[in-house]
Amino acid sequence: MTAFWTEADFDDHELVQLVHDRASGLTAILALHSTHLGPAAGGTRFWHYPASMDAMRDALRLSRGMSYKNAMAGLPMGGGKAVILAPQDRAKTPELLAAFGDAVDALGGRYVTAEDVGISEVDMVAVSKRTQYVSGLPAQGSGAAGGDPGPFTAIGIYHGIKAAVRYKLGRDSVEGVHVALQGVGSVGGGVAQLLSKDGAKLTLSDIDEGRAAALARDLGAETAAPDAIMGVACDVFSPNALGAILDDEGIARLEAPIVAGGANNQLGRAGHGQKLADRGILYAPDYVINAGGIISVALEFLSRQQGQSGDINEVRKRLAQIPDRLVEIWEQSDKTGVSPDVVADRIAQKLIGR
Ligand code: NAD
Secondary structure (H helix, E strand, O other): OOOHHHOOOOOOOOEEEEEEEOOOOEEEEEEEEEOOOOOEEOOEEEEOOOOHHHHHHHHHHHHHHHHHHHHHOOOOOEEEEEEEEOOOOOOOOHHHHHHHHHHHHHOOOOEEEOEOOOOOHHHHHHHOOOOOOEOOOOOOOOOEOOOOOHHHHHHHHHHHHHHHHHHHHOOOOOOOOEEEEEOOOHHHHHHHHHHHHOOOEEEEEOOOHHHHHHHHHHHOOEEOOOOOHHHOEOOEEEEOOOOOOEOHHHHHHOEOOEEOOOOOOOEOOOOHHHHHHHOOOEEOOHHHHOOHHHHHHHHHHHHHHOOOOOEHHHHHHHHOOHHHHHHHHHHHHHHHOOOHHHHHHHHHHHHOOO
16 A cells, blocks of 8 residues: 555645544545645545545645645635545435534634535535534625635636736737637636626537536527537637646647636646647636635635624625736746746745745
8 A cells, every 4th residue: 555645745734634433434534735824724525536545645635736726815824625535325414514524623723624526505504513614604695705616716717817818819808709618517607607798709518518508598609519629729718627638638639829717737747837838828827717716715714703704895806816916927937938837836835835
């Protein structure tokens, strides 16, 4: 068996805790990468892993990603992530969520959780019965931050795409700009709606082809098959589904001068950012452009700690700062010849004291 501290993904994580509760059947890994800037914040993934080492790798990789994302978003939060190893039937019981809440609580606020793949707002409400270190809870009234982070993530990406179009194509509006979207779920669907209002030309794709077709009808957009979307000739390719799509093959297929979308971990491996740059493609580093959701849940959490509800206007103000960060990264990249993903990593590492 490989020891996880020899894994490439282990990056001096401050704490990696295995929790096993026989009574409820909970097995979880809580990974705290860095608390340099504040409590480690990041969602909980509920997933069935064929091998437990895959769960460990996910926890290590995702928690480091959260350190970078939170630092770059200017949040007073570190980075962490929890992974619950779901049974094969993916049964999720109240007892299991309660035991998970107790495990989060036992860390005394060093880790703050939220939704991720497989975990809903309802699940977070259940967890919040056992610990106060939870975010992504339903918004308390209009004008308050909170709830599903997806729409906030979409707003940040919309701002980021507009910034990329201005930077690379010299166009102040996205009217008539052709954007090809891979995935039109919570995030991609929201991005498509916002771009459509501005008169962008859209090509939509989703493995749920009915979903893509319905949205395309609503917005007067075109659709493309899932295996064709990366090769669509367009101005912006916007990945909003899976990670690791920007590998050798994916990059070779692109017919777009810009890649800007919300999917996490878009680059296949280190080095693929440079490959994009070599092809003259402007890349918006994923964890910079997709920080809208964590901005919303973090502000909700920090406000609740002070007995207040988060201010939606403050969330919107911070979302509108995402383009400034992207432009700073692209300018540094142009000046130094270092690809934007590496520029972003270096800034983030400095911010978290590494
Ligand atoms: P979602 O499940 O609502 O939507 C994902 C969509 O992608 C679904 O409609 C799915 O059918 C589709 N899809 C899956 N594989 C596909 C493929 N090969 N080709 C085309 N479509 C495919 O999820 P989401 O919340 O919209 O998240 C999308 C991505 O954004 C994920 O990578 C997620 O990690 C990332 N992200 C989400 C948030 C958030 O706030 N929800 C924040 C940051 C990053």
